Amino acid sequence: MESASAFSRQVFDYIIVGGGNTGLALASILSTDPGVRVGVIEAGLRKDDEMILLPGMIGKPLNNPDYDWSFLTKPQILAKNRRIPIPRGKVLGGSSALNYMAYTRGSRIEFNDWEKLGVTGWDWSTIRDAVNAAEAWSPPSDYAKLHNADNVAHNHGRHGYVKTTAYSYYYDLVLPFFDSMNKMGVATNYSEASGDLIGIWTYTASIDPQTNTRSYSTNAYYDRVSSQPNIVCLTGAFVSRVVMSDSKEGVSRALGVEFYSSGQLFSASVRREVIISAGALQTPQLLELSGIGNPNILRKLGIPLKIDLPGVGENFQDHFTVTLGAELRSNHVTADDLSTESFAQARLQEYRDTRRGMLSSTLSTLVFIPTSAFVPADKMKSMIEALDRALQDPAIRNSPYKQWYDLQRQWLENDGVAQLEIILFPSYTHVGCTRENAKHYTMSVFLQHAWSRGTVHATSASVFDPPEIDPATLDSPGDIGMVMLLEAVKYAFKVMQTGTLGDLTAKIIEPLPTWSDDQLRDYIRSMVKSALHPIGTASMLPRSANGVVDNDLKVYGTSNLRVVSDASIFPIHLGTHPQATLDSLAHRAAEIIKVDQKAGAKL
Ligand SMILES: Cc1cc2nc3c(=O)[nH]c(=O)nc-3n(C[C@H](O)[C@H](O)[C@H](O)COP(=O)(O)OP(=O)(O)OC[C@H]3O[C@@H](n4cnc5c(N)ncnc54)[C@H](O)[C@@H]3O)c2cc1C
Numbered sequence: 001m002e003s004a005s006a007f008s009r010q011v012f013d014y015i016i017v018g019g020g021n022t023g024l025a026l027a028s029i030l031s032t033d034p035g036v037r038v039g040v041i042e043a044g045l046r047k048d049d050e051m052i053l054l055p056g057m058i059g060k061p062l063n064n065p066d067y068d069w070s071f072l073t074k075p076q077i078l079a080k081n082r083r084i085p086i087p088r089g090k091v092l093g094g095s096s097a098l099n100y101m102a103y104t105r106g107s108r109i110e111f112n113d114w115e116k117l118g119v120t121g122w123d124w125s126t127i128r129d130a131v132n133a134a135e136a137w138s139p140p141s142d143y144a145k146l147h148n149a150d151n152v153a154h155n156h157g158r159h160g161y162v163k164t165t166a167y168s169y170y171y172d173l174v175l176p177f178f179d180s181m182n183k184m185g186v187a188t189n190y191s192e193a194s195g196d197l198i199g200i201w202t203y204t205a206s207i208d209p210q211t212n213t214r215s216y217s218t219n220a221y222y223d224r225v226s227s228q229p230n231i232v233c234l235t236g237a238f239v240s241r242v243v244m245s246d247s248k249e250g251v252s253r254a255l256g257v258e259f260y261s262s263g264q265l266f267s268a269s270v271r272r273e274v275i276i277s278a279g280a281l282q283t284p285q286l287l288e289l290s291g292i293g294n295p296n297i298l299r300k301l302g303i304p305l306k307i308d309l310p311g312v313g314e315n316f317q318d319h320f321t322v323t324l325g326a327e328l329r330s331n332h333v334t335a336d337d338l339s340t341e342s343f344a345q346a347r348l349q350e351y352r353d354t355r356r357g358m359l360s361s362t363l364s365t366l367v368f369i370p371t372s373a374f375v376p377a378d379k380m381k382s383m384i385e386a387l388d389r390a391l392q393d394p395a396i397r398n399s400p401y402k403q404w405y406d407l408q409r410q411w412l413e414n415d416g417v418a419q420l421e422i423i424l425f426p427s428y429t430h431v432g433c434t435r436e437n438a439k440h441y442t443m444s445v446f447l448q449h450a451w452s453r454g455t456v457h458a459t460s461a462s463v464f465d466p467p468e469i470d471p472a473t474l475d476s477p478g479d480i481g482m483v484m485l486l487e488a489v490k491y492a493f494k495v496m497q498t499g500t501l502g503d504l505t506a507k508i509i510e511p512l513p514t515w516s517d518d519q520l521r522d523y524i525r526s527m528v529k530s531a532l533h534p535i536g537t538a539s540m541l542p543r544s545a546n547g548v549v550d551n552d553l554k555v556y557g558t559s560n561l562r563v564v565s566d567a568s569i570f571p572i573h574l575g576t577h578p579q580a581t582l583d584s585l586a587h588r589a590a591e592i593i594k595v596d597q598k599a600g601a602k603l
Contacts, residue, residue, distance in 0.1 A: 004261030007234045012039035013272045014593075015257055017239045017286065019044075020094020021217050021579060022566050023277025024233075025134070025161070025586035028221035030593065031231035039268060040233040041259055044091035046218065052097045053213040054351065055167070055205070056338070056359030061098055062087045068098065071281055071469055078474035078482075079528050086318075086469065086530045088279055092235055093218035095279065095579075099532075100362055101205040101214060102577045103164045105131055105155075108195030109416045110575060117403050117571050118542040121551050122588075124195055130584035132157030138209040140166035147174050147364070148188050149202040155193035156204070161224070162583060163208040163215035169361035171426035172332040173441055173501065174202070177365055180499035181422075186369060197368040197418050197576055205364075206579065212351075212360040217583075237261040240463040242274050242290040242561060244306045252306050254561040260463070273560045273593065280534040280568040281456055284313035285467040287538065287548070287563070288458040292555065301461050307557035311546035315401065315539045316454035317573045318471050319421070319531035321446040322485055322524050324492050325428060328439040329506040333358070335427035336440065363425050368418035368448070368575065374491035375484065383483045384412065390477035400545040401453065404572050405477070408449055418575035420488050421446040422495065438506070443496060445488035446531045448575035451476035456537045473528055485524050486517065533578055538568040547571075552592050564589040 016027045019042030031038045047067065051060045061067035069088040075081040089095035111124040135157035140149035149166035150156075156164070178188060181200040189199030206215045225231050238260045245253040256269035276283050287293055291306030293313065298305050328334075338344045338358070351359040375383065390396070391405055399405075411417040428440035454471040474481045493513040496505050511523045541547030543556045549569055555561045563569055564585070567578050574581060 002232045002234045004234060004237055004259070004264070004266050007039060007041075007232060008266040008268045010037070010039065010232065011269050011271055012037045012232075013270070014275060015039045015041065015268060015270045016275045016277055017041055017242070017257060018094065018276065018278035018282070018566065019092050019222070019233060019235070020089060020277060020279055020566065021096035022564070022582040022586045023275070024093060024217040025221045025583055026275065026277065026564055026589055027231060027233075028225045029586060029590040031225045031228055033594070034228070034230055036230060036597070038231045040231070041237050041239050041257065042092050042233065042235045043238045044089065044094070045235050046092040047097070048218070052091070052216075054359050055101060055207060055212065055214065055362050056347070056351070058100050058362050065090075067091050069466075071466060073469045073471055073473070073530075076471070076473040078525060080525050084471070084473065084529050086281065086532060086534060088281060092222070092233070093216045096206070096216035097214070097218065099579060101207055102203045102366065103135070103162070103206040103580050104197070104203055104366070104576045105193045105195065106574045106576050106581050107197050107417060109414065110411070113407055114571060116407055118545060119540055119551060119571055122540075126588065127581060127584045128195065130587040131580050133160050133587045134162055134580070134583035135160045136163050137204065138163070138165040141168060144168065144170075144202065147202050148178060148190060150190060150192045150204055152191035152194065155191055162206050162220045164204045164206055165209040166202060167205055167207065167361035167364050168212060168356055169358055170364055171334065173334070173424060173426050173504070174365050176500035176504055177424045180495050180501035181367055183499040184495055186367060186373065196416065198370065198416065200365065200367045202364050203366050212355040234261070238463050239278075239286065240265070240289060242276070242286065243267065244290055244292070244558070244561070247306065247557070250557060251559050252557060253559050272597070273562060275562045275564045277564055277566045279566050280316070280537050281467060281469060283563055283566055283568040284456050284537040285458045286463070287312045287555070289461060289463060292557075297457055301458055303461050307555070309548055309556055311539060311541070311548045313455050313457045313537050314453070314546055315536040315571075316456050316469075316471060316534065317450060317452070317536045318454075319446045319448060319533045319573065320450050320452070320473060320481065320485065320528050321444050321531040322489060322527050323429060323442050323444045324489065324496070324511060325440060325442050325509040326496055327506045327509055328441065328504055330439065330504050332439055332504070334439050334441065335425075363423060365424060367422040369420050369422075370415045370417055371412050371419045371484075372415055374420050375487045379483070379487060383478070383480060386478035387480050393477070396477060403545065407572065408451065411449060418448050419484065420491075421448055422492065440509075443492050445485070445492050447481065447484055447488070449573055451480050471530065471534075474525070482521060482524065485528065486520055489520055489524065533567070533573070535567040535570040535573055535578065538563040539571045540569045541571045552596075553589055562589070562593075
């Protein structure tokens with residue numbers, strides 16, 4: 001790791017802002033060319049401790065300021081004015097150091113439809129190949145196969161960077177959950193990486209099969225190149241702005257960055273490109289601090305305008321989730337047992353001695369289903385009628401985003417597109433009364449294509465003031481967000497009462513199947529939260545559709561500033577977890593940048 005003053009004395013070919021999931025991956029790939037110098041500036045520090053590396057420790061670093069930015073939304077009017085937490089990694093490796101390690105691909109249908117939004121060059125086969133370049137998959141063990149782990153080798157990359165495989169420990173509730181879903185008519189999907197996500201499956205995790213530790217951008221990518229002289233990583237430093245030249249014939253050039261380290265302001269210059277990879281919440285803030293954004297917002301912040309780009313910080317999307325809690329009839333081992341000190345110590349020792357056992361794993365099973373699977377036909381009809389009426393509103397019809405409303409409308413009735421994810425957590429992450437010493441589980445439902453469109457904007461000209469995050473929770477045309485969550489909760493009640501999981505469930509604790517729709521709506525407003533997948537705030541869309549970057553990830557109106565490979569560039573949400581796609585973006589971006597470099601593109 002470098003000192004700030006040494007860093008600032010160098011001139012880099014590429015400066016990457018944010019050494020997170022994809023920024024660090026991209027920096028590492030670019031630096032495999034010895035002819036270029038790459039500088040990375042990351043606000044967090046390197047932390048390779050058990051809180052990050054042990055799968056069973058997930059959740060422990062959250063709210064710890066040494067690991068987590070711990071963002072809060074602004075009060076959400078339709079969610080009882082609550083400020084909803086959105087944790088984000090503040091360490092080298094970013095959120096890939098904190099996440100739950102589900103390494104899941106997106107959907108063939110969805111990626112192929114990006115073209116309908118005016119995005120070209122990003123179809124399923126391109127993204128699939130790029131994930132394959134990122135992935136170093138190992139087949140699951142026989143024990144994992146008994147838990148329906150994906151065993152279809154040709155869907156996976158074998159020689160990439162991020163080590164993936166199935167876990168080596170499964171909670172007792174996994175197979176009962178499969179049984180209940182199968183009895184609900186949801187088939188087991190044995191090849192989740194094929195581009196078809198529909199069904200119930202055991203996920204492939206970003207885990208090293210040799211050590212059963214987390215594989216993330218720090219150890220998967222950066223450690224391969226960190227000893228090379230042409231990559232320099234500065235940690236504990238906050239980029240406060242990209243220094244942009246004045247615009248010449250409508251185009252501005254990134255000259256370098258300014259950053260703070262130990263309270264002191266430094267600068268570093270760049271020969272070729274500045275690449276912002278600061279995540280979906282801080283990328284728009286940094287663009288605005290650099291004078292790129294909506295002129296009205298910049299004026300209020302006292303920031304001189306460099307590029308008029310009103311899409312910056314708009315189009316914010318997330319997966320919204322609600323949880324239900326249940327008490328078990330049985331005395332199964334669950335993750336809650338880890339709250340007993342002696343049990344936790346024994347599991348930790350087991351892991352340290354053998355790399356096996358409960359701490360080598362987390363939750364492991366995911367369900368993805370289309371609308372028709374959880375919204376009854378009569379409800380579907382009335383829901384779509386209300387939506388169609390709402391979509392006639394001139395504010396929507398004349399909106400630059402009309403095309404993606406149309407696309408989401410098509411996806412609602414496409415049985416190949418997942419609209420709902422369900423996860424069974426082998427623990428009690430819930431509210432409500434419970435019997436002491438009883439065992440529990442939590443079931444969560446997640447909307448995959450919410451209709452809310454929120455915003456993220458800087459609140460001052462200082463990088464140290466967190467941005468204002470407004471996901472517009474539950475604010476959707478025809479109230480479709482609430483209707484779908486309501487039906488999702490009712491569907492989850494059925495799952496909890498069906499098959500082997502139903503036999504094991506002593507009682508549903510809260511919410512209750514006997515509650516009226518009004519009570520359930522009230523519960524949803526009280527409980528809805530972020531599934532921690534924010535995207536869209538610097539969207540890859542045509543400029544006329546409020547896009548911020550073009551198909552080559554270059555910020556409109558600049559010759560050499562890209563927003564690369566962080567989740568802010570997704571134009572529309574993925575019906576899955578994002579990290580594998582983010583790795584693919586790093587690889588795709590590296591290809592694009594290398595082509596530009598070879599062509600000697602005029603910068
Ligand atoms: C608790 C949790 C669980 C999750 N579980 C899963 C999962 O199981 N599977 C999955 O696919 N996804 C999961 N996700 C989501 C996924 O991990 C993230 O979407 C993804 O890692 C984001 O990558 P990114 O590159 O966009 O941003 P990040 O990885 O967050 O990187 C952004 C980096 O920029 C740095 N930075 C920001 N501003 C500045 C600045 N001004 N100067 C310098 N550095 C700066 C940050 O410190 C950070 O390191 C989870 C997320 C969380 C938080």
